[in-house]
Amino acid sequence: MITTDLNIKFYTYIYKCHPHLFSSLARDGQIMGLSLRVRRRGGSGSKKEIIPVTSCSEEVEITVPSQFQCPISYELMKDPVIIASGITYDRENIEKWFESGYQTCPVTNTVLTSLEQIPNHTIRRMIQGWCGSSLGGGIERIPTPRVPVTSHQVSEICGRLSAATWRGDYAACSEMVRKLKMLGKESERNRKCVKENGAGLVLCVCLDAFSENANASILLEEIVSVLTWMLPIGSEGQTKLTTTSSFNRLVELLRNGDQNAAFVIKELLELNVAHVHALTKINGVEEAFLKSLNRDSTCVNSLTSIHHMILTNQETVSRFLELDLVNTTVEMLVDSENSVCEKALTVLNAICETKEGREKVRRNELVIPILVKKILKITEKKDLVSVMWKICKSGDGYEVEEALRLGAFKKLVVMLQVGCGEGTKEKVTELLKMMNKVMKMNGFVDRSDSSSIEFKHVKKPF
Incomplete structure (x- = not known):
């Protein structure tokens, strides 16, 4: 065998x-x-x-010799460390102990004056030697672990980055940012340590300082990539990221296809509505987001930012409509995964808040077929029903007839039977009343094979 x-x-x-x-x-x-x-x-x-x-x-x-076993798990230690009580534990186990809120030694139960963990290199080498010997029975040798970064090391890097930023030393800043990035790649523990020791603010200051430097694109991209795992940041850091020059540079990175920039912008908009107002004042910001969507049709971050902008500043609706946001969003609904579809529907729903937006949505012949197709396929139906209700109520009756022809009546009835939110339930009920009225007047019969709707017969308006 x-x-x-x-x-x-x-x-x-x-x-x-x-x-x-x-x-x-x-x-x-x-x-x-x-x-x-x-x-x-x-x-x-x-x-x-x-x-x-x-x-x-x-x-x-x-x-397994007892001195090689962690006193907490009794397992062979992979990364032995000594704590203030003088007892050696496996790093992973003692960190979980401290993270649970304990500040005592598990073995001696003494209160620790420090939670610092010092690598026990002697025990580690003994374990590695034992694993490779005949006594270890050929157990695979445990590799030498990477020592986690300390608060002192992070503070030193941040201090050097701050000094280099103040001097305008591009090369030194790039070196320090790369060090922070590499630390974050090594482990989640390192990321937590870097974040807790003020690196986020220092990076924001550096980004703001170099935001008007046309030759600093690589440095700024590195900073933004590190910031993705440091958000949310404090108000002081947000202030640095949302200055006119910093926001302009973030939008430029977005325009060039940087999805990290899309994430950072989205996070900033969700932190404070004032950031949304600041963003909408930037020239060409709408074009940047549309370009981002056209480049990556699954970019939920860009859709979320667009949604915030439309809800906060109605003037942006007209600019987005001129850039054909409706057709771009509708096409995303055809074959995207549910999470993208749901976010695209929130954007369409926000657009339909204005008369101009509703007219633009109504003129797209794909809208009703796609909405009917998705009724029972997506989890969150609130925005879908709201879009359908708005365009059917404001239309000339064609939309209601089209929805009936494609089998919407039965699907909406199923929605009521399964259950939905109170506001959504009212809209569904009103839609059913409109459809029932048309059915009685024109003799419409709801399709029995409504589970399969084809879009081939529908002519695209673009």
């Missing part, structure tokens, strides 16, 4: 979840060819754990 990783995972699962079945299989010879090791749990060695290992040799019994 050839032992594979799948065998190992399977028998490990059987042992942990169904120990009696595991014992039965072992007695019947079903797991021959699979070596096992017995690990003692706790210092007394009274409890043993059978663990499958990737070896086709005879069964062996390996006892």
Whole structure:
């Protein structure tokens, strides 16, 4: 029998979840060819754990030395660290202990004066040597872990970045930003440490300082990429990011296809409505967002920002309509995933708040077929129903007839039966009344095969 990783995972699962079945299989010879090791749990060695290992040799019994076991999990330590009490733990386990709110040593129960963890290189080297020796039974050697960044190291990098920003030293700023970016890539713990030690504000100051430098695009792109995992930031940092020059540069990055910039802008708009007003004052901002959508039709960040802009400043609706936002958004509804469709529908719903917007939406012949098609396919139906209700109510009756022809009546009835929000329920009821009236007047019959709606017969208006 050839032992594979799948065998190992399977028998490990059987042992942990169904120990009696595991014992039965072992007695019947079903797991021959699979070596096992017995690990003692706790210092007394009274409890043993059978663990499958990737070896086709005879069964062996390996006892993990107690000094190599984490006192919390009794597992072989991968990253041993010493805390203030002098006890060595595996870093992952002691960090979870501290994150749970404890400030004591799990073994001695003494209150710790510091939660700092110092790598125990001696124990780590001993564990690595033991794993590679015959005593370790060929257990895979644990690689040397990366030491997490400390608050002092982050503060030092931020200080050097601040000084370089003040001097206008592009090269030094680029070096410090790259260091922060690399730290963030190494681990989530590093990201948390970088964020908690004020790096977000320093980066915002640097971005603002170089925002009017035409040759600083690469530096600014790096800063924006790091900021994506530091948001939300404090009010002081927001102030630096939303100056005229900084906002202009973020919009320029967006125009050039930087999706990190799209995310940062979206986050800023959600933090404060004042940021939306500042953004709408930038020349060409609407073109930048439309260009972003045309480049990436699944860019939910851009759709969210457009939605904020339309709701906050009605003047932007006219500018977006001139740039053909309606047709762009409607095309996104055809075959995009549900999350994108739902966000696109919020934009259409906001557009329909104005008379000009409703007229533009009504003139698009794809709108009604797509809305009917999506009624039972998307989870959040509030905006879909609202768009349909607005254009049917403001139309000349053609929209109601088209919806009936495509089977909307039955789907809306199903919506009522399944249940929906009170406001949505009222709109659905009113739509059904409008359709029922047309059915009685014109003798319409709702389609029985409404589950399949084709768009091939519909001529695109663009």
